[in-house]
Amino acid sequence: MNERKTSHLNYPDLWEKWKEHGDLEAKKKLIENYLYIVDYVSSRLAIGLPRNVSKDDLVSNGTMGLIDALHKFDYQRGLQFETYASWRVRGSILDGLRQGDWVPRSVREKAKKIEEAYQHLEQKYLRTVSDAEMCEYLGMTEKEFHHVLQEVAVMSLCSLEDPIREEESETRMSILVDEKARNPDYKVNESYLKESLIKGIEKLTEKERIVVSLLYYEDLSLSEIAEVMQLSPSRISQLHSKAILRLRGSLEKQRDLLLQND
Structure with a gap:
């Protein structure tokens, strides 16, 4: 056998x-x-x-x-x-x-600020918000906004591997990979988080969804994705950063709602 x-x-x-x-x-x-x-x-x-x-x-x-x-x-x-x-x-x-604490604190703060902005605006308008709306809310020009996205791009590589909350060990990526059977309570929470992630992905723009799909499911590098989508690597990096920050905000929102209902 x-x-x-x-x-x-x-x-x-x-x-x-x-x-x-x-x-x-x-x-x-x-x-x-x-x-x-x-x-x-x-x-x-x-x-x-x-x-x-x-x-x-x-x-x-x-x-x-x-x-x-x-x-x-x-x-x-x-x-x-x-x-x-x-x-x-x-x-x-x-x-x-x-x-190694390789991400400067200032970059983490910028990422958190953008994440919260996405969460606030998309909850307010109940739709995907544009770069222009983000810039207006954050008080930035579009050039400044894209520059910040480029800065936080180096941080977004770890985003799905980080704990959902600082005091917890469960990661966002753990809900995408079913390594072995879990207890019933875990399965209920896992199912809820998967549903939340699906909803978050649905709110991404088409280009952001393509980047996430090619990177995490097709296992392409950012440079390879740039060739496929005929965009510059920096643009792909920005799309990836926006997608991750949107997803983080969406998962945090759904997590808070779950805690409020407990």
Whole structure:
């Protein structure tokens, strides 16, 4: 039965030696064979990050995530290790970035200000608000608004990986990935959050929805999305920032409503 489940897995002999016999040489070879995942994920995340963020640091944190994935992966379940490892590597890199406090406080404050503005205006008008309406509310010119979006773009890479609330461990991305069965209470909350996220995505502009879809579901980089949509990378970065800030505001609003009804 195990042979049937693992027949599609790359390097089955190495996996068996490592998992069943604790063969460290097999583990080393698996790490070497899957290092390309670290390079790919770190290269994607490096796009748009400040120059002071070292690619070597991204790779180092990503490698730790890969090693963690090798320890936790159940090779007999018939799952693709590459997919599982990509999430672990990405999460490890983002954890390292957060711990390094790489986003200046001023940028976080600007992001929060825009997020709250989206939340307030879209609740007021019950529709997607335009850049012009945002500029008027924030007291900015359109050029200044786009400049701020470019600044907070480096922060939005972590947005769906951050806790929904600072005191909680549950993340926005966790509601998109069903890794294993949860208890009934969690499933109810998960279902509610998924519904909230769907509603938030529906409020995005068409271009913002395309960017979110291509980035998070088609696994394209921002530069690749720019080519597909025939827009500049900076414009794609702005669309991504707006989409994430809208979604954050939408989820916060729905979360507050849920808490009020409890």
